[in-house]
Every structure is written in structure tokens, then in C-alpha cells.
Amino acid sequence: NRIVFATGNEGKMKEIRLILADLGMEILSMKEAGADPEIVEDGKTFGENAEIKAKAVWAETGGIVLADDSGLVVDCLNGEPGIYSARYMGEDTSYEIKNQTIISRVNEAAGDDRSARFVCNIAAVLPDGSVVHTEETMEGIIAEKAAGNGGFGYDPILFLPEFGVTSAEITMEQKNRISHRGKALEAMKRKLEEIYKG
Numbered sequence: 001n002r003i004v005f006a007t008g009n010e011g012k013m014k015e016i017r018l019i020l021a022d023l024g025m026e027i028l029s030m031k032e033a034g035a036d037p038e039i040v041e042d043g044k045t046f047g048e049n050a051e052i053k054a055k056a057v058w059a060e061t062g063g064i065v066l067a068d069d070s071g072l073v074v075d076c077l078n079g080e081p082g083i084y085s086a087r088y089m090g091e092d093t094s095y096e097i098k099n100q101t102i103i104s105r106v107n108e109a110a111g112d113d114r115s116a117r118f119v120c121n122i123a124a125v126l127p128d129g130s131v132v133h134t135e136e137t138m139e140g141i142i143a144e145k146a147a148g149n150g151g152f153g154y155d156p157i158l159f160l161p162e163f164g165v166t167s168a169e170i171t172m173e174q175k176n177r178i179s180h181r182g183k184a185l186e187a188m189k190r191k192l193e194e195i196y197k198g
């Protein structure tokens with residue numbers, strides 16, 4: 001039994017493999033499954049985009065396909081970069097520059113609300129073509145200064161008050177226990193167990 005994960009993001013895939021390890025199923029990236037569909041992420045929500053990705057890969061592989069659509073939502077920037085997190089400032093801009101830009105924009109925004117969160121929607125397409133979703137968040141504030149080498153993407157600028165460090169300064173195991181992705185995938189595991197039990 002296997003699960004194909006519709007992502008091309010290596011940082012995501014590393015976390016996903018660790019979170020799903022105890023399922024006792026083979027976890028394949030879409031590349032490992034030989035699927036390479038044309039995917040146009042033109043949804044208006046994390047959920048719509050997760051479903052678009054999962055369905056595009058499922059059309060090539062069948063079986064169980066999961067996809068993750070996620071991003072950083074910054075309240076004082078009207079929710080930006082949000083669903084455009086991967087595309088923010090263009091795919092070729094480094095995260096060093098993207099992260100510095102978000103810190104500057106938050107510093108310039110009126111008020112002292114630095115609240116932000118990562119959001120993750122997981123879509124699963126089941127062998128019969130039906131779709132289930134889970135969605136979770138990890139709350140934090142935009143750091144004054146980027147810090148840490150762990151994780152990927154915007155991890156160095158999401159400061160986690162209860163830990164006193166950024167999301168890039170905790171281990172992958174710690175991050176998976178509290179993160180948007182960790183919690184959304186744990187919830188998806190419970191849904192799949194419910195569907196397939198008995």
C-alpha cells in the first residue's frame with residue numbers, strides 16, 4: 001500500500017516523510033511515482049490549491065494521493081503573502097531577500113501588530129476519486145531579525161513566543177509536533193484510519 005505526495009518542494013517532503021513514517025505505508029513523492037502533470041494553481045484558497053495539485057497527480061497515478069498547500073499569513077500585511085508565498089517576489093528571489101522584505105514591510109506597517117501564522121491545507125484524493133481535507137495553523141509573530149538554519153522558506157522569520165526562538169531554530173521533530181503541516185497531517189492520518197478501519 002502506498003501514498004503518493006503531490007509536491008515538488010524538498011523541504012516539505014522531508015517533513016512529510018517523518019510525519020507519515022509510522023503509517024507503515026510506502027510514501028512516494030510525485031517524481032518518484034513517475035507523475036509530472038501540468039499543474040496550474042489558480043485556486044483562491046489553500047484548500048482549492050491543495051485539491052488542484054492532488055487531483056492533477058491522481059489523474060496520472062490513481063490510488064491515494066495527498067497534497068499540501070501552505071503559506072505564511074501576516075495580519076498587518078492583509079494576509080500576504082498567503083497563497084502566493086511560494087511565488088512572492090518571483091520564484092527566483094532568494095528566501096534571504098524575501099524574509100528581509102517581509103520584516104521591513106512589517107516594520108513600516110502602522111501599529112505594533114506583528115502577528116502571523118503558517119497555514120497548511122492537506123487534500124487527499126482517495127482511490128474512488130473522493131476528496132477529504134484537513135487544515136491547521138502555527139501561530140507566531142514576525143521576528144525583528146531572521147534567525148536559524150533549520151527548516152525552509154519563511155521559517156527564519158516566524159518567531160514562536162512559547163519557544164523563544166524562530167521556527168528555523170527548532171529541530172524537525174519539534175517543528176512537526178507543533179507545526180501547521182504536522183498537525184494537518186496527523187489529522188489526515190486519523191481521517192484515513194477512520195475511513196479504512198474494519
Ligand code: ITT
Nearest residue numbers: 007008009068069070071072085086152153154155
Ligand atoms: P508544491 O506546490 O510543489 O508542494 P510549493 O513550495 O510551490 O511546492 P505552495 O504553493 O504550497 O508549495 O507554497 C508554500 C510556500 O509557503 C513555501 O514555498 C514556503 O515559502 C511557505 N511555507 C509553507 N510551509 C512552510 C514552512 O513549514 N516553513 C517555511 N515556509 C513555509
